[in-house]
Amino acid sequence: AALPALVLGILPAGLKGLVIAGLLAALMSSLSSVFNSCSTLFTIDIYKKYFPQSSESRLVRVGQFATLVLVVFGLIWIPVMQAMNDGGLFQYLQSVQAYISPPIAAVFLLGIFSRRLNAYGAMAALITGFGLGILRLALEASGVTTTGNALLDLYANSNFLHFAIFLFLVCSAVLVFASLTSPPQPLHQIKDLTWSITEYRREGARVKPGLLLLSVLLLLCVAGLWLWFS
Numbered sequence: 001a002a003l004p005a006l007v008l009g010i011l012p013a014g015l016k017g018l019v020i021a022g023l024l025a026a027l028m029s030s031l032s033s034v035f036n037s038c039s040t041l042f043t044i045d046i047y048k049k050y051f052p053q054s055s056e057s058r059l060v061r062v063g064q065f066a067t068l069v070l071v072v073f074g075l076i077w078i079p080v081m082q083a084m085n086d087g088g089l090f091q092y093l094q095s096v097q098a099y100i101s102p103p104i105a106a107v108f109l110l111g112i113f114s115r116r117l118n119a120y121g122a123m124a125a126l127i128t129g130f131g132l133g134i135l136r137l138a139l140e141a142s143g144v145t146t147t148g149n150a151l152l153d154l155y156a157n158s159n160f161l162h163f164a165i166f167l168f169l170v171c172s173a174v175l176v177f178a179s180l181t182s183p184p185q186p187l188h189q190i191k192d193l194t195w196s197i198t199e200y201r202r203e204g205a206r207v208k209p210g211l212l213l214l215s216v217l218l219l220l221c222v223a224g225l226w227l228w229f230s
Helices: 002-010 013-050 056-083 089-113 119-142 150-157 160-180 197-202 209-229
Strands: none
Touching: 002 013, 013 056, 089 119, 089 160, 119 150, 119 160
């Protein structure tokens, strides 16, 4: 509400229209980028995989239809977003990220440092994280404050940052367990995709002290901010 008040109350007539036009242009640009990316992912990665003989014109029509479906789902999602928007728009965006990002972070982070983890474990972790995140999102959107079950209440009402830690740990455990109970990934498929400290040292490379110090300082700053605002 602050931006419209500033624009309407302070800016003169000419600049007022220019700022509003720039705001709408930025909004339309962001939306068009999101819709274009999502429709392309659906068209190329899903539809074309099952219908490889589709012509370019048909793929364009499928992409347009996918964009229309996304717009409809976006409109349907508005009441859900309003129900979850008690802490403001920024907190809503961050909480949704906390339900989506931890599984992806677990797969990428652990996958870089371990050759034993495989695609089966990665998919198991992503599916588990998606299910747990959607369940938390549904409970939060429904406005449920108490269910009579202490564990479910803690799951539904805990701080979203604490939930992100919980989701990361669960997805990491699923990733490791599913990978260790399935055949390892062939080495030629993960060559140059994982980091091996032995190969790193064998090539004569050294960890630069300055970069190591900056990494430690970054972790300390994040931990300090978390403790300060907790």
